[in-house]
Amino acid sequence: MTTYKIQAVFIDRDGTIGGSDQVVYPGVFKLFSSAKQSIDKLKDAGVSIYSFTNQPGISRGEASINDFRDELLSFGFDKVYICPHQHEDRCSCRKPSPALLAQAAQDNDLDLKNCAVIGDRWTDMIAAKRAGCTKVLVKTGSGEKDLAKYLNNQFFDEWLEAAPDHIAEDLLDAVKWLLK
Template identity: 80%
Template sequence: MSTSRKIQAVFIDRDGTIGGSEEVIYPGTFKLFPFAKQSFEVLVSAGIPIYAFTNQPGISRGDATNGDFQDELTSFGFDHVYICPHQHEEGCTCRKPSSALLIQAAVDNDLELKNCAVIGDRWTDMIAAQRAGCIKVLVKTGSGEKDLAKYRNNQFFGEWLEAAPDYVAENVLEAVNWLLK
């Protein structure tokens, strides 16, 4: 499948997608993958806004602040940052796989989500994108390879199974290049 529609914006997950690992690494010690900065440059040169889209439960635990993540992510080149600061047990409405952060971004930025893409390394990213009607791109970095294997081995059911990615990329740069074809 290729994307024949004009991409209005790209939502990109943080941990495992643009850097770090499948574990949360807090601002100050988080390192981008070598190809991540280039992927941002490609999107910027194409005139496509880039939004961070991430769950960061360490904020509610006091391990870091929302401002720490906002500052870090905007310094990487994100135009705007959408963060769920809650832990899974808190039962919030914004934590992925919810599409609430995507919907809020659409309202804030006058976006049609069917013309937007989500790039992430976890199946929860794919489900949030599916629920919002976005293009779904899974990267094999971080948890991507492991989540892809679960999907291929039929370990996901129902809505989780229906959230198959539109494209599977080795990394975020390949994902961006595919979106812009």
């Protein structure tokens, strides 16, 4: 359980706040039923909320960075941090790199040890671990599948590197745990 005042929560997009384990582009993306309530709970607690997401479709011209940014801001996020690159580009900002978290810390004067990451993929957990954030894996999106892989010792080293501090059923469960 956390024993500090959370400065900020970084939340992944696809599979965490809505959509599925696949990218769903702005305009057709749908929030999970409790996502708005979850965001409101964090805001009511005075916690800054940032989206951090890999969106390789931007570099392929399938959507614009502004489409994603505008959509995420409309959901209630304070700021948005997006890696627009494809995996094979080997950029420095794509999760599991903690670069987006470090940039947000610099932009917003955050101590990442007082921040949390909520996501549905192991790449979210690794980025959080490398940045020193609390790690919360949700079972929505790819979460259940990723969790099963690691619990079955398919990727034991990665489990040791980035085992979640909490495993939540969904975003609302994750937020409730963080705010306890």
